[in-house]
Amino acid sequence: MLKIILKKVAEVTVVMLLISIFSFAIIELAPGDISSMYISADMSPEEQEMVMEKLGLNKSGTERYIEWLKEAVKGNWGYSISYKLPVADMLVKRLPSTLLLMGTSLIVSLAMSIPLGLIAGYKKNTWVDNAISGFAYFGMSIPSFYFGMLMIILFTAILHWLPSSGMHSFGVNTPWDTAKHMIMPVMTMALSSMASKVRYVRANTIGQLSEEYVLAAKAKGTSGMTILFRHVLKNTLLPIITIVGMNMASMVTGSFIIESLFGWPGIGSFAMEAIGKQDYPIIMAYIMMSGFILVMGNFIADILYSFADPRIKRGVDAANGK
Amino acid sequence: MKNTLVDVKNLSVSYFTYAGEVQSVRGISFSVENGKTTALVGESGCGKSVTSKALMGLIEKPGKIKEGSSIQFGGREVLNFTEAEWQSFRGQECSMIFQDALVSLNPTMKIGRQIAENLENHNDGSLSAGQIRQRAIEMLELVGIPDPDACLEKYPHELSGGMRQRVMIATAMITNPSLLIADEPTTALDVTIQAQILELMKDLQKKLGMGIIMITHDLGVVADMADNIIVMYAGKIVESGKNEDIFYDPRHPYTWALMNSVPRLDLDNKEELVTIEGTIPDMIHPPKGCAFCSRCPYAMNVCAELIPEVTDLGDGHTVACWLNDPRADISGVPFRTGGAHHE
Numbered sequence: 001m002l003k004i005i006l007k008k009v010a011e012v013t014v015v016m017l018l019i020s021i022f023s024f025a026i027i028e029l030a031p032g033d034i035s036s037m038y039i040s041a042d043m044s045p046e047e048q049e050m051v052m053e054k055l056g057l058n059k060s061g062t063e064r065y066i067e068w069l070k071e072a073v074k075g076n077w078g079y080s081i082s083y084k085l086p087v088a089d090m091l092v093k094r095l096p097s098t099l100l101l102m103g104t105s106l107i108v109s110l111a112m113s114i115p116l117g118l119i120a121g122y123k124k125n126t127w128v129d130n131a132i133s134g135f136a137y138f139g140m141s142i143p144s145f146y147f148g149m150l151m152i153i154l155f156t157a158i159l160h161w162l163p164s165s166g167m168h169s170f171g172v173n174t175p176w177d178t179a180k181h182m183i184m185p186v187m188t189m190a191l192s193s194m195a196s197k198v199r200y201v202r203a204n205t206i207g208q209l210s211e212e213y214v215l216a217a218k219a220k221g222t223s224g225m226t227i228l229f230r231h232v233l234k235n236t237l238l239p240i241i242t243i244v245g246m247n248m249a250s251m252v253t254g255s256f257i258i259e260s261l262f263g264w265p266g267i268g269s270f271a272m273e274a275i276g277k278q279d280y281p282i283i284m285a286y287i288m289m290s291g292f293i294l295v296m297g298n299f300i301a302d303i304l305y306s307f308a309d310p311r312i313k314r315g316v317d318a319a320n321g322k
Numbered sequence: 323m324k325n326t327l328v329d330v331k332n333l334s335v336s337y338f339t340y341a342g343e344v345q346s347v348r349g350i351s352f353s354v355e356n357g358k359t360t361a362l363v364g365e366s367g368c369g370k371s372v373t374s375k376a377l378m379g380l381i382e383k384p385g386k387i388k389e390g391s392s393i394q395f396g397g398r399e400v401l402n403f404t405e406a407e408w409q410s411f412r413g414q415e416c417s418m419i420f421q422d423a424l425v426s427l428n429p430t431m432k433i434g435r436q437i438a439e440n441l442e443n444h445n446d447g448s449l450s451a452g453q454i455r456q457r458a459i460e461m462l463e464l465v466g467i468p469d470p471d472a473c474l475e476k477y478p479h480e481l482s483g484g485m486r487q488r489v490m491i492a493t494a495m496i497t498n499p500s501l502l503i504a505d506e507p508t509t510a511l512d513v514t515i516q517a518q519i520l521e522l523m524k525d526l527q528k529k530l531g532m533g534i535i536m537i538t539h540d541l542g543v544v545a546d547m548a549d550n551i552i553v554m555y556a557g558k559i560v561e562s563g564k565n566e567d568i569f570y571d572p573r574h575p576y577t578w579a580l581m582n583s584v585p586r587l588d589l590d591n592k593e594e595l596v597t598i599e600g601t602i603p604d605m606i607h608p609p610k611g612c613a614f615c616s617r618c619p620y621a622m623n624v625c626a627e628l629i630p631e632v633t634d635l636g637d638g639h640t641v642a643c644w645l646n647d648p649r650a651d652i653s654g655v656p657f658r659t660g661g662a663h664h665e
Contacts, residue, residue, distance in 0.1 A: 211425060212420060212422065212425040212426045213425060213426055213427055213428045213429075215380065215420070215426070216418075216420060216426040216427070216490075217428070217439070218380060218412065219378055219380065219412055219413060219417065219418040220412065220413040220417075220439055220440040220443055220493065221408075221409045221410060221411070221412040221413035221414060221440070221443040221444060222409075222413075222439060222443055223409055230439075231428050231431065234430045234431075235428070235429070235430055238430075308430070309429075309430060310429070310430060310477040310479070310480075311429060311477070311479050
């Protein structure tokens with residue numbers, strides 16, 4: 001196990017370094033910088049230079065990257081240029097609300113897509129399957145910002161049932177109030193991520209049902225539904241673990257679109273704002289965090305996989321000379 | 323016959339595909355006796371596996387058992403079973419083992435669970451979980467698995483091919499069914515293990531007294547084991563009879579060809595393995611005469627035109643071949659030698 005971990009750490013280091021170089025370069029290549037917020041045309045060149053120096057923008061991109069990297073390695077993510085506050089603190093403050101939103105939507109989408117996919121696969125090519133698959137196509141095709149707006153129009157503007165924006169009503173701080181604020185963003189998120197999962201589970205179920213062990217289970221007198229849930233379910237879920245592993249990054253990074261649309265005070269909308277202002281310490285921290293979690297998510301999925309599938313566990317053990 | 327367990331009458335199974343109706347089984351009749359082994363022999367696609375699936379009610383869309391077919395099991399017509407009746411029948415009265423035990427076992431479920439599942443399905447509440455586990459251990463001992471306790475906790479990939487097939491047999495026999503259908507149970511195994519598994523099945527039959535339907539393409543496998551042999555070709559029974567009759571007095575050119583294609587150790591090893599030339603006919607448009615006609619070295623004009631009647635040669639030995647018609651010119655047809663080395 002130690003060997004695997006060391007190898008993984010080396011891999012992750014290289015990947016993170018590359019991510020940081022490329023993303024810093026992209027920010028640099030984008031026209032303009034944050035100084036435009038502080039510099040006006042009627043300032044004298046000396047004043048302008050002073051502002052630039054204060055912002056640290058008088059140095060070249062390479063110099064600033066190396067400085068940033070030196071500090072980042074020590075765990076110091078620097079100060080936001082626009083807020084003048086530590087980047088790490090600001091991100092940590094917004095983390096719980098993003099975790100809440102993304103975690104809930106992941107759970108909702110799994111809880112809906114797995115049974116729907118199983119049943120669609122089991123009832124392949126019947127009206128049940130057509131209805132579920134049609135719904136999945138709908139969820140996949142409709143852009144989430146558009147679906148979100150439709151929800152706002154229906155539930156807020158017409159029916160006045162749900163609040164359209166934010167996490168709390170002003171001056172109210174009850175779980176029920178937060179839950180009401182969450183319904184629409186969670187449903188919007190879940191719909192789009194559910195669609196692909198339903199199709200995955202359906203395809204896997206159809207594949208698994210044609211396996212010989214299903215026939216063997218039938219020959220033991222096991223009923224169709226029992227075969228589906230006792231035998232097929234676990235084998236069908238194995239590939240889903242990989243998808244969930246990749247989704248883990250979004251658990252923490254949030255969603256630009258959904259958070260902005262519903263005014264959710266999470267990391268996604270915060271990063272979106274930082275990009276608008278070209279506040280590079282925030283952008284860099286955000287990118288590094290998403291990159292890291294994406295890589296780790298895949299790693300965690302690999303480990304989960306070996307727990308779920310005994311055949312792979314043996315492979316991993318064998319690789320370690322057990 | 324007083325001791326009949328299964329009586330199949332005029333069984334026809336067709337698969338309705340886009341290309342047309344594939345007539346996999348075309349009106350076959352046979353019976354299986356209690357405690358005896360009946361072998362269904364024939365090459366791939368002759369309908370032997372479909373026949374066994376029909377017995378278990380496992381024909382799936384687009385397959386369909388046609389009107390006029392009848393399968394009596396212990397005096398009951400199984401083709402009229404409801405789904406619930408099928409579920410209590412499968413595994414309890416009739417069990418089945420498959421060719422490849424690796425794919426027939428669920429890769430992510432422990433062996434113990436898979437063996438116990440059969441008994442759990444047919445448990446009327448009289449057995450506790452502990453008793454079921456005990457039964458599973460007894461069965462594993464019976465099929466010759468060392469350390470059955472540990473085996474229950476293993477996954478299929480942790481066992482060897484022979485062990486897996488033993489597990490399949492233990493699973494099938496835990497409910498003590500009166501019929502065991504074995505669909506090419508030894509094809510995926512190497513020769514020494516094959517012999518062990520066949521020995522085990524004979525042994526279990528002696529102890530537990532179940533009837534066996536053994537499906538195989540290899541006459542060599544059944545020579546030592548089968549009481550009765552049914553040779554199938556293109557969805558029809560071409561010859562059937564007692565083991566001795568089939569081996570010592572085969573009457574159908576297809577049976578001869580099957581026998582000659584069994585590799586023999588007692589002949590000069592430079593001799594090429596005998597193969598049956600040609601392929602089985604298209605089962606969407608079966609030939610109007612004898613299906614074996616195009617591959618038969620002794621085919622006569624009548625063979626291409628008319629389907630041969632089933633001739634009873636006495637003592638349960640039947641054959642469907644025009645060569646057995648008294649009007650046929652059989653000079654030069656090697657009835658005595660069973661077709662071996664006629665050149």
